[in-house]
Amino acid sequence: MGMMHTAEGFSGVVSEARGGMYEVTDSVGAVWLCRTFRGTKTRNEGTSLVAVGDVVDVVPTGEGGGREGVITLVGSRKSALCRKRDVKRNRSKEKTQVIAANIDQLAIVASALEPPLNRRLIDRYLVFAESEHLPVLIIVNKVDLVPLSCLEADMAPYRRLGYRTAFVSASSGAGLAQLVAELQGRVSAFSGHSGVGKSTLINLLLGDELQKTAALSEGNSRGVHTTTNAAMLPLPGGGYVIDTPGIREFSLSGISRENLRFWFPEFLGPMQECSFSSCSHTREPGCAVRSAAETGDIDASRYDSYLALYESLEDEG
Numbered sequence: 001m002g003m004m005h006t007a008e009g010f011s012g013v014v015s016e017a018r019g020g021m022y023e024v025t026d027s028v029g030a031v032w033l034c035r036t037f038r039g040t041k042t043r044n045e046g047t048s049l050v051a052v053g054d055v056v057d058v059v060p061t062g063e064g065g066g067r068e069g070v071i072t073l074v075g076s077r078k079s080a081l082c083r084k085r086d087v088k089r090n091r092s093k094e095k096t097q098v099i100a101a102n103i104d105q106l107a108i109v110a111s112a113l114e115p116p117l118n119r120r121l122i123d124r125y126l127v128f129a130e131s132e133h134l135p136v137l138i139i140v141n142k143v144d145l146v147p148l149s150c151l152e153a154d155m156a157p158y159r160r161l162g163y164r165t166a167f168v169s170a171s172s173g174a175g176l177a178q179l180v181a182e183l184q185g186r187v188s189a190f191s192g193h194s195g196v197g198k199s200t201l202i203n204l205l206l207g208d209e210l211q212k213t214a215a216l217s218e219g220n221s222r223g224v225h226t227t228t229n230a231a232m233l234p235l236p237g238g239g240y241v242i243d244t245p246g247i248r249e250f251s252l253s254g255i256s257r258e259n260l261r262f263w264f265p266e267f268l269g270p271m272q273e274c275s276f277s278s279c280s281h282t283r284e285p286g287c288a289v290r291s292a293a294e295t296g297d298i299d300a301s302r303y304d305s306y307l308a309l310y311e312s313l314e315d316e317g
């Protein structure tokens, strides 16, 4: 099931979406301008018909050999980054908008300073990634502004939990080679607080030739009336980067007060020992998770993030 050209059509990946038209990149890297039609079939019900990252079947329609086509089938997605429903426009039949499909990892971008390292926000992203079963890379940018030893201490709890981290500076170039290695051959969705340096980093990673493309797609995404514009930006060494909006725009529908505990992997052991099997790990007596946070077996800041997230979620019961 590779991306094969056949007599009738071929399979490719949607590399850019803008205004209802899609760029589809085929197996040899050629770009086709495609649209959907009433007969376009999908293996994904209830969500956007086509999103960046989708694997699609295309039938060429271009006259005189132009690279144009219609999308006949959208393949099933192994992962999907979805947009939060607009509460004001929440019609029950409205489809869930997909920001990007088939991403291999979520690259959480934070900065060492300006804005300061925000562990609460990192934890929020991690809970999201765990709930979506998405591998994570935590990128700490602007390491030129803070001694590396301080940052390594700040991030040690995450490394202990097995999350991959990369310390980089888009300004000095520190750590970029390691970051390139972590991104190579994968589709990575970049997300993080504004001002942490996502655009600067992505431009650096793309190399000179493609910087113009990135600037262009960013310009588009600011437009008020445009529909979901997104692009997979090809990395020189293989793999793609997708710039995404912040987590406030993400659908967190998989996360509730009841299942939050499962997205903190370090809680899973201690919580077997809680006095109440239904323990919420907030204020019950005999809570082994809270005890572990007090003794330092669970990082105290992570536990505080749990409490803050718990409070921010609605009670389903």
Ligand SMILES: Nc1nc2c(ncn2[C@@H]2O[C@H](COP(=O)(O)OP(=O)(O)O)[C@@H](O)[C@H]2O)c(=O)[nH]1
Binding pocket: 141, 142, 143, 144, 145, 168, 169, 170, 171, 172, 193, 194, 195, 196, 197, 198, 199, 200, 201
């Ligand atoms: N000191 C320092 N500043 C940086 C670094 N990377 C980006 N910046 C600056 O941070 C600001 C925000 O960067 P930008 O890429 O627009 O952030 P974005 O909002 O995440 O896309 C800009 O003024 C950049 O020049 C870095 O590694 N070190």
Ligand SMILES: [Mg+2]
Binding pocket: 198, 199, 200
């Ligand atoms: Mg930006």
Ligand SMILES: [Zn+2]
Binding pocket: 271, 274, 275, 279, 280, 281, 282, 284, 286, 287, 288, 289, 290
């Ligand atoms: Zn408990």
